[in-house]
Amino acid sequence: MSYVPHTEHERRDMLAAIGVDRMEDLFADVPAQFRFPELKLPAGLAEPDLLRELHAQAARNFPVDPARSFLGAGVYHHFRPATVDYVLSRGEFYTSYTQYQPEVSQGMLQALFEYQSMICRLTGMEVSSASHYNGATAMAEAVLLALNAASGKRSKVVISPAVHPAYREVLKTYLRGMPAAVVAGDEDGTADATRLKSLIDRDTAALVIQNPNFFGQWEPAAELAEAIHRAGGLFIVVADPISLGLFRPPGAYGADVVAAEGQSLGIPPSFGGPHLGIFATRMAHVRRLSGHLVGETVDADGRRGYVLTLATREQHIRRAKATSNICTNSALCALGAAAYLATMGTRGLRQVAELCYQKSHYAAAEIGRLKGFAINPQAPARPFFKEFVVRLPAPVAAINAHLREQHGIIGGYDLGGEYPHLKDHMLIAVTELNTRTGIDQLVTALRKAAT
């Protein structure tokens, strides 16, 4: 066996040094009746056999071609420049722990500091955490921050039904430990800005929207910001980081906290994780922020260096009174996102966003021409970014099965499950990786599927 490096000779010497005869003697404190159970697991495999078996396992999945996949709904196929994997594969980074010994962690600390810097500018905010688990938990932590900022005097959270359904579920799980907290607004999937505004009162700690929303469309964010600020609550915006390469950031229209999924920034879909929770806010809330935070300082010789800072917020210092229980988060994904953003630069990210915009609009226009199909019927006048809703002349599952089996295309997300009024409606995502040929094939396949 290669994982444990000991030779028989070394093992004997070490046992002798400890003063025991056999390995088993080290476990005398374990209750005898439960000691050394026979685990029913398959026998071990040598490395070549392991690789063969796992390649075969992966091959049991339908092979995804990003040019011909139109499934998004929070996880996207985007281009990943080769620099990202180059950076992520450095063992000095990926086999390290959280930076509690800053003298030998300057590389990761500076990379995270730069990540925070880029996220602040991208979102238009003043401070970014070093990372959260994913977009959904970042949003839940943003709500906890808002409740905390209200010092227990406000208990209501108004959330738009056009926030990602799974994010709303995670939020409700997170609030199970706070029975006083009430979530309002998403009971009815059709609630609009007027309805949300009517729910905001002096007991409201936060208003949460997604922009562009789950359906890919822009919300009237400025008027919503004004409404929640007038009531004294915080405005939490779930953003798409790719859209921020081209469009006005939440910081420009009044967001107090921006929570976002960073997967689009160079991280593979990987069946839903690991991803990256982006969390950015204003300096006024820095002491309520959850998660690690990197700050600049100097060393004993006066040279610039970086450390984890404001640790007094965190669990290992504050224990039961910490702002959050977060310890391990998603640092390596933040590093990947930083490498992505540094490679893309201002112009590259803008170009990605423009390509998403142009290609999705082309796809929408072409599909809209098909008999029996309609684009964004729930809100036709609203502009959209890279996703749009399509009303189909047949059930989504049947159309998707046809697309896949006859054309090798992965179709869009079935909205009917989460939004009963959108039965037979599909959410289609188009990114820079979808070619015109792939889009044209989708349009043709949809036409055939409907007849």
Next chain:
Amino acid sequence: MRDEIATVYELSVPGRAGIDLPASDVPATDLPADDVRADCGLPELSQLDVVRHYLALSQRNFGVDSGFYPLGSCTMKFNPKVSEAIASIPGFSATHPLQPAETVQGNLALMFELQQWLAEIGGFAGVSLQPCAGAHGEFAGLLMMRAYHRERGDFKRTRVLIPDSAHGTNPASTTMAGFTAVEVPSNGRGNIDLEAVRAACNDTLAGIMMTNPNTLGLFEERIGEVVELVRDCGGLVYGDGANMNAVVGVVRPGDLGFDVMHFNLHKTFATPHGGGGPGSGPVGVSARLKDFLPGPVVEMAHDSHGPRYRLAMPAKSIGRVSPFLGNFGMFVRAYAYIRQHGAAGLRANSEHAVLNANYLRVRLHDTFTVPFERVNMHEFVCRGAIEGTEVRALDVSKRLLDYGFHPPTNYFPLIVPEALMIEPTETETKPTLDAFVEAMKAIAKEAHTDPALVRAAPYRTPVRRLDEVKAARELVLSDRTKIAAD
């Protein structure tokens, strides 16, 4: 090596580009002009700038691949390179979590088997892979405990017992789950104080959070009685699985009566720590908590073609703690690790982790006092301050950096003043352990001959000791270099 490294913003030159993207191949649509921003404020670098920058940064970072990393309670063992290669197979990494089940049978089968294997390893009736980290698993576990009591109409149970040696995440998660953390002292043998547990057991007790082996690296000698006391008064037993690397194939927490435990795939199952994540913290539960698991979980049924896998929500689930299926990329690595080793290999790994830790203890205990000394599990705690000098545990840690070693965890657990918590793991060789012992002894000697040298260490690192007070006072949390956008 010791020069400051310019930030990406300092390297930025307007007009530089790191990437070429194809021109649009579709007819143009007008942009909504009012919503377009002038500039998103990212730096502009060439691709070679980017590569050199991150290469230089990596050279200022220390990982398991760089050298010995005996960080207690963190299990910094070798991360197999084959697991990385497997996780990046496009058949896994390009799959989307919302694809129909029939298109991802390979992924779902892998998740199902991992659930089964973790249940077998831990002695549990069910497992959910949803949580993204150990603390996330704790939170999920505590919410299940809460839901269990409430479903029985038992609303009085608001207190959770936590030993004073516990990780800080335990009380923090307890608060998040709406409970009150009650600290329980340890006794002179490094076990939890049984009488204190007995005194705290009443009908307001929701449960206890036990780390076993505990953070002193000691197996709780009276664990059976602790579990019995808590269960007899209607409480549940939570296991913090951070120290599971000591006991895989040695004992199953479920057999000891634990109701719920999180596994740290990034510790016990060798998925990389990533500089602070991503990790993965699956939770295993006893039969009475199985219906409360966070979901979805993977189920298997047989049809005419063989086994079919699908996602399902447990009957009384606390809900989702992750938006999709948890950190799947980590499942692939942990699956590969378990599959590679099998039952015999997993047990051997734990045994050698314990062998290495005991070997280090007996080689060091004459120089560094071990306050609770008996045969330990995968780690042990000694006093890091050198008696008769002003050299403290922190100084010893910093001086170790000059000798090329990552320091142990310091100042934890809180019950040992000047603690150094040392966890060598099973993948280190005897020569490496011996070299570490020699370094520790050399530092102890230096503490007497030249204490000032030790107290100002390190000297050979990219930076020297950093001013943490200045960092917290001035709060420079992002690069303020002016770029074209400003």
